[in-house]
Amino acid sequence: MQERTASAAGGAPPSTAGNAPELLPKQFGKYTLLSKLSSGGMAEIFLALHRSSFGFEKLVVIKRILPSMNQDPSLIDMLLHEARVAATLSHPNVVQTFDAGQVDRTYFIAMEHIHGEDVGSIVREAAERDPGGIPLEHALSVILGVCAGLAYIHDKRGLDGTPLGIVHRDISPRNVVVSYTGDVKIVDFGIARSGLGDVEEQKENVLMGKFAYMAPEHVAGDRIDHRADIFAAGVVLFEMTTGKRLFKGGTQMRTLLQIHGSEYPLPSSIKPGYPKGLEKIVLRALEKRREDRYQSAREMHAAIEELIRDERIPVSPMGLTAWMESLFRDKLARHKEALLGVRQLIDVIAARSSAGRWR
Structure with missing residues (x-):
């Protein structure tokens, strides 16, 4: 009997077999990947920043098919089916899906970041x-x-x-x-x-x-x-x-x-x-x-x-x-400090990207 799940957050440890760890932050299309949240099953999940040229900023979650599986048509179909289902939903108690597509031949879904x-x-x-x-x-x-x-x-x-x-x-x-x-x-x-x-x-x-x-x-x-x-x-x-x-x-x-x-x-x-x-x-x-x-x-x-x-x-x-803030007070403080720490790197990446466009 086999257990099958498409969740990238299903408890499996991140796998780096045959692949060097990605250096983050990293540009991924219109998103900046900040940190890897989990990896396993068919996909890996990242915390990312979407920043527009008008100063708009939004944290999102990127679910991306694992590089080793990116040529598997059945897994691509599963990810796109997930995107189709999630895109129909808009409710306070359901995660929202913003975007789906392909960057550098890698399929992904962009979803609401729930802090x-x-x-x-x-x-x-x-x-x-x-x-x-x-x-x-x-x-x-x-x-x-x-x-x-x-x-x-x-x-x-x-x-x-x-x-x-x-x-x-x-x-x-x-x-x-x-x-x-x-x-x-x-x-x-x-x-x-x-x-x-x-x-x-x-x-x-x-x-x-x-x-x-x-x-x-x-x-x-x-x-x-x-x-x-x-x-x-x-x-x-x-x-x-x-x-x-x-x-x-x-x-x-x-x-x-x-x-x-x-x-x-x-x-x-x-x-x-x-x-x-x-x-x-x-x-x-x-x-x-x-x-x-x-x-x-x-x-x-x-x-x-x-x-x-x-x-x-x-x-x-x-x-x-109030209870959640109290229960995770220390973790909230660490998260805020870590997020501030990557801001300068994000600005550097954005500046390099902008300079590259004007060459």
Whole structure:
């Protein structure tokens, strides 16, 4: 059984086999690559600056096919399909795609830069700071954003009103990012399924996505729909609110068997005092039969909002912002210092580029 993901941020270490490391900052078309964020799978991801001649500046993220794979038509098709899907989306809880194209025969996508952390990093940092992990109100604020983003994605229609049938297929802590200002964003549509013309359907013995967040029907090889994303959101909610991984079998096969065959642990068995109303929501999202789950992300969103009202849980976007800034205060300071440090290099690159044009 193989696990297949188009994510360049899937945890694989950067590979430099056969290639000398790039010297950064570096000009890449109209963008300046500042630093490499991750590399693995089919692509590498960079933090970049887009600067116009009128003083406009914007940080973006560049997803670029790995040089060793840039001649693979199937990978190019996957990247362009990701761009087509993402370009149709415009929602506060979904990462925005600005541009796609080719520079020096290398295909890329330019996306919104989210100055923040993925949920996996937040869970780890919170656990180190406090045995209680993520405060409940902030975990619920994050999952509300996930549900709102999924509701938009699943309901998205084309210009002619035809449902696009988008299924993300890779909802996981790594693909939910929370900005330091409290914005929640779903990222990475590299293996999304849609009615825009999938370049690669599921094949025998190939599973698309991260094993530990796959729905039982996905594991069984059945064709999946939007309810697979709801199951994955339930896993993320379980892990944020208990501080423990739900499916971690030691091997890929054991993880799949846990999802498909085992009884799932109750959140209250892991974390004493776990709210009964929240446990009910988690368990419904994690129903093995998709017919028994929430039938839409909108329905799950409404259930969480009702819990917040009934239990008077102090969910607040401003509160999430303050907590994120506090949790990552040191990292924010280092990032600001590092960004200031490359400004002079960027100016030098821009000056050289401009001089070259006027020769």
